[in-house]
Amino acid sequence: MPDGRDAFKRRSWRDGLPILAVAALCTFAGPAGLPWAAATQTPWQTNAYGTLGANIAWNYAMGYHFTPLINGQVTGVGGYFNGTKTVKLFNKATGALLATATVSAANTWAYTAITPVNVTAGTTYTIAVYLVGSGASYRSSLSPALPRTFGDIRIESSTYVSTSTTPAAIPTNIVPFTMYGQADIQFVPGATPPDTTPPTINSVSPQPSPSLYAGDTLTISASVTDNDPSPLEYQFSVDGVIKQTWSAATTYQWITTSAMAGTHTITVEVRDTGGAASKTQTLYLYLKPPGPP
Numbered sequence: 001m002p003d004g005r006d007a008f009k010r011r012s013w014r015d016g017l018p019i020l021a022v023a024a025l026c027t028f029a030g031p032a033g034l035p036w037a038a039a040t041q042t043p044w045q046t047n048a049y050g051t052l053g054a055n056i057a058w059n060y061a062m063g064y065h066f067t068p069l070i071n072g073q074v075t076g077v078g079g080y081f082n083g084t085k086t087v088k089l090f091n092k093a094t095g096a097l098l099a100t101a102t103v104s105a106a107n108t109w110a111y112t113a114i115t116p117v118n119v120t121a122g123t124t125y126t127i128a129v130y131l132v133g134s135g136a137s138y139r140s141s142l143s144p145a146l147p148r149t150f151g152d153i154r155i156e157s158s159t160y161v162s163t164s165t166t167p168a169a170i171p172t173n174i175v176p177f178t179m180y181g182q183a184d185i186q187f188v189p190g191a192t193p194p195d196t197t198p199p200t201i202n203s204v205s206p207q208p209s210p211s212l213y214a215g216d217t218l219t220i221s222a223s224v225t226d227n228d229p230s231p232l233e234y235q236f237s238v239d240g241v242i243k244q245t246w247s248a249a250t251t252y253q254w255i256t257t258s259a260m261a262g263t264h265t266i267t268v269e270v271r272d273t274g275g276a277a278s279k280t281q282t283l284y285l286y287l288k289p290p291g292p293p
Contacts, residue, residue, distance in 0.1 A: 040075065043153040044184040045109045048080075050139035054107050055082055058136040059164045061171050062181025063128035064146075065092055065156040068189075070121050072152065076186035077127060078103045078111030082135030087183055089117060092124040095170055095246070096233060096271055103129075107137070111186055117230070118273075119187075124156060128171050129183040130163060137182045145176040152189045168247075198275030199226040204268050206283065214261040214285040221251045222268040222279065230272040237267040246271070261287045 043066065063079070077087040077099060083106075089099040101112040119125060147156045159171040160180045202223040206212060220236050236244040236252035244252040254266070262285060269278040 039151075039189070041151040041153060041187045041189070042109075042111075042184055043150040043155055043187065044179065044182060045080070047148075047150040048139055048179070048182070050142045050179060052137065052139055054080075054137040055134075056136040056138065057134050058131050059133040059162065060136070060160050060181070061088075061128045061130045061163050061169060062136065062138075062158070062160040063087075063126060063171065063183035064158050064179065064181075065124055065126050065174070066185070067124045067154045067156060068119050068121050068187065069149070069152045069154060070189050072119055072187055072189040073116040074099065074114070074119055074125075074185045075116045075188050076111040076113045077101050077183070078109065078186070079105070079129045079181065079183040080107070080109050080137050081105050081129060081131065081182065082107045082137075085132070085135065086130045087112070088128055088130065089114075089185070090126040090128070090170055091273055092126045092172070094271065094273075094276075096273055097231065097246075097248070098125070098273060099231070107135075109184070111184070113186075116188075126159060126171065127183045127185050128159070129181045130167070131181065132163070132167075136180075139179040139182065140177070142177050142179060146179075147176075151187075153185075153187055196274050197227060198277045199224050199232055199270045199272055201268060201270055201277050201279040204266065204279050204281040207281070208283055210286060212283055212285050213288045214256050215258040215288060216256060218254045218256065219251050220254050220266050220268065222270060224270050226272060228272070228274065230274070232270055232272050235269040235271075237269075239265055240267075256285060258287065261285050 077089055084104040087101055087103050098117045099114045101114050103110050103112045147154055158175040158179045159173050161169045161171040163169050205221045206218055233246045234250055235246045264283050267280045
């Protein structure tokens with residue numbers, strides 16, 4: 001395995017097909033505190049098939065959609081490519097970014113450990129590598145076609161999207177016969193409680209004040225409470241128009257002009273794997289008093 005831990009081999013007979021799985025051992029507390037071993041699964045690396053192509057100059061985000069069959073954690077992300085790439089994990093339905101890591105490979109399999117992300121049985125996720133114009137790989141002529149079940153993960157399909165004009169685009173399409181990008185996860189099965197509680201927005205800044213002047217640059221932010229470790233994303237709107245779309249950025253710099261004196265509405269939205277919340281604030285921007293003659 002890439003992290004150097006001991007490996008073992010086991011056979012899985014899911015889908016009626018024998019699958020050779022190479023997995024690392026991780027120790028957890030079982031019933032009554034007894035230790036038990038759970039295998040770290042690398043669904044695509046361990047079971048990759050089809051005709052290999054490598055070192056392709058694709059400016060795309062590529063990977064696959066997957067659904068865990070049991071609750072567990074994604075503990076690492078990576079893939080097979082050439083160069084240093086960014087690999088991202090998303091909730092497919094919401095588009096929420098769950099994890100991101102920098103991974104270096106040389107036409108080999110490589111992974112980077114991440115803060116473990118709880119994933120829920122029956123929920124579909126997306127793993128994608130952002131190739132930035134070089135070092136891509138693929139497996140073509142998949143037979144049988146996807147979806148396929150490997151261990152405790154069902155790979156639903158491959159997916160890709162061009163990042164030429166939108167570098168942070170999220171792939172959502174479905175490709176059953178070719179595995180594009182060969183991104184992959186490290187998955188540890190086990191009972192982990194899913195995040196079902198959205199974050200709470202306590203307040204939005206700036207607060208109404210006679211010192212808010214049209215023509216100033218105002219920092220919009222929110223005080224947020226969240227009781228789980230899943231990462232937060234923010235979106236900022238002014239007068240119903242999105243000014244900064246979903247990202248990890250916690251503030252937005254609102255540049256105003258003197259012509260914008262009057263009443264405005266600012267909205268901050270926050271989301272994680274448990275859901276989304278929003279809060280609105282109404283502000284009045286005053287004209288600056290004239291300076292001394």
